[in-house]
Amino acid sequence: MTDQTQDMDACWGRIGVAGDHSCEILDKAVHCRNCEVYAGAAMRNLQRPVNQGYLREWAEHFRAPRDEGVRHDSSCVAFRIGREWLALPTHMFQQIAPKAIPHRLPHRSARGLRGVVNAGGKLYPCISLADLLGIDEAGGEARAGRHTFARMLLVQWEQQTYALPVAELHGIIRYAADALKPPAATINKGIERYLAGVLPHEEMQVGCLDDSLLGYQLARTLR
Incomplete structure (x- = not known):
């Protein structure tokens, strides 16, 4: 199982704020965003490899001519x-x-x-x-x-x-x-x-x- 799949099925969705609230850490942390597990998953999400389709989409966006209309200079x-x-x-x-x-x-x-x-x-x-x-x-x-x-x-x-x-x-x-x-x-x-x-x-x-x-x-x- 990959890190991304693990994150999608992480504990906050089962026993945390988005689940049944049965996590033993939740009473102390108040919210899953204050938990190291949640923070670690967020970092892995930001550091995940970018697929080629995503890169192509944004390359096309920035390659398109900029339509500024009438420039009031x-x-x-x-x-x-x-x-x-x-x-x-x-x-x-x-x-x-x-x-x-x-x-x-x-x-x-x-x-x-x-x-x-x-x-x-x-x-x-x-x-x-x-x-x-x-x-x-x-x-x-x-x-x-x-x-x-x-x-x-x-x-x-x-x-x-x-x-x-x-x-x-x-x-x-x-x-x-x-x-x-x-x-x-x-x-x-x-x-x-x-x-x-x-x-x-x-x-x-x-x-x-x-x-x-x-x-x-x-x-x-x-x-």
């Missing part, structure tokens, strides 16, 4: 300015803050620089993407069925944080990098030069801004 935060839905990479974001009125800076007139704003007790330069990208802030409407509020996006580029006012915040979008499409020929040329691509999402066409190009432009406003 990128993410961005989408927002609206005027009629335009835009997005910046998630890694740039430090905080979402309520809209605040900027205080103008004397003798500073760089395009897009509206002054400084207070967010959480700290002052940040307030940069208008509408001015930088040539967007009409008066256009656009809130998405149906949503309560929308103007927000300030606190984003960081090269250790400097900027406050960007927006009309509406959509939130984080996860997407596959190869899902980005070229911008349409009719897109605002001021926006096009800063785009990494356009992301179709729900009923929106979201312009994904290139963080390097936009970051450089943000830094220029403070020089």
Whole structure:
């Protein structure tokens, strides 16, 4: 009789917890799993030879092509300015803050620089993407069925944080990098030069801004 056959007909099935409970050790051990006989059988079960059918089955399993579906390897935060839905990479974001009125800076007139704003007790330069990208802030409407509020996006580029006012915040979008499409020929040329691509999402066409190009432009406003 082999070890495997002995284990199948072991004492725990006859006189132990799975049998008639007549084992003289059971009162002390309480349960068969606390008995050396049971533990020894478990070790022999784990160490038993693996048959070829089992090996073939798992080899086929791991040999099969992995179906990962669409791999969402990128993410961005989408927002609206005027009629335009835009997005910046998630890694740039430090905080979402309520809209605040900027205080103008004397003798500073760089395009897009509206002054400084207070967010959480700290002052940040307030940069208008509408001015930088040539967007009409008066256009656009809130998405149906949503309560929308103007927000300030606190984003960081090269250790400097900027406050960007927006009309509406959509939130984080996860997407596959190869899902980005070229911008349409009719897109605002001021926006096009800063785009990494356009992301179709729900009923929106979201312009994904290139963080390097936009970051450089943000830094220029403070020089």
